[in-house]
Amino acid sequence: MHRGGVNRVLTGFVGLLLLALGGSVLAVGLGAPPPHPWLHTGPHDVLLSTPERTRWRGADWWWPTVIGALTLLVLFALWWLTALVRRHRLTEVLVDTGDGEGALLDGKALESVLAAEAARQRGVNSTDVLLTGRRTAPAARARLRLEPDVDPWTALTDFTAQSLVHARESAGLTSLPAEVRLGAVKHRAERVT
Structure with missing residues (x-):
């Protein structure tokens, strides 16, 4: 499961737990x-109760610890929320x-052109491309699904030497770093008669 799925499941679980408790x-x-x-x-x-509230009143470490722990919890929740949004x-x-x-x-236009050119490579069945980074320094994340008979090194070399270079040059960028994930296409078994 990827990070977005984990975030959704964890957020849903915490939300349901808080909803049930509240x-x-x-x-x-x-x-x-x-x-x-x-x-109760x-x-x-x-x-x-009063004894529960005043139990640690005399301890000098109690309130700074409680306030510090709650502050860390709030900061973590805000960080998580901004990461999701x-x-x-x-x-x-x-x-x-x-x-x-x-x-x-347009970022989607560059993504689609890069994906279309990568999909035309020999042995590439399908591609997904996502642009990340800043608008002055973009980066690409690509997932290439390869046919079973294709050498992954050749597919990666073709992608970086052709598709990625064309996208970088056509956009006038000095660099376009990329994270490329290679996967195999899963074909269904067919009965041969």
């Missing part, structure tokens, strides 16, 4: 009978036109 606290607070292994007995019961796809690339000005090239 819903049951709300239901008990509104007068519903508490579930069997519940910590009814709507007038407090979350923390942040766009990973580059939408436009800044192209140097040579006259001191620049032009913006």
Whole structure:
């Protein structure tokens, strides 16, 4: 499972857990009978009793530890949220036109041209290309699905020497680093009669 799938599953699990916990606290607070292994007995019961709240009041380390742990938890949650929301796809690339000005090239257009040229290579069944990075310094992530009889080294060399070079030169970029993943096409077995 890739990182996006793990993030979605983990986010969904944490969300369902918090929803169930918050819903049951709300239901008990509104007068519903508490579930069997519940910590509190009814709507007038407090979350923390006076002895529970004042137990560590005399310890100098208690409150800084609690505040520090909660701060780390909030910072981790904010980092996770921004990582989920942040766009990973580059939408436009800044192209140097040579006259001191620049032009913006649509990122999806460059992705599709790079993918189409890579798919025309010998032995490449299909491709997926994603542009990442900054618009002044883009990078490519490519996944090539190869036919079973193709040498992976040849396919990688053809991709970097032809498709990637053409994309870099046509966009006027000084460099276009790429992460290339190679995979084999899975064919269904067919009955031969």
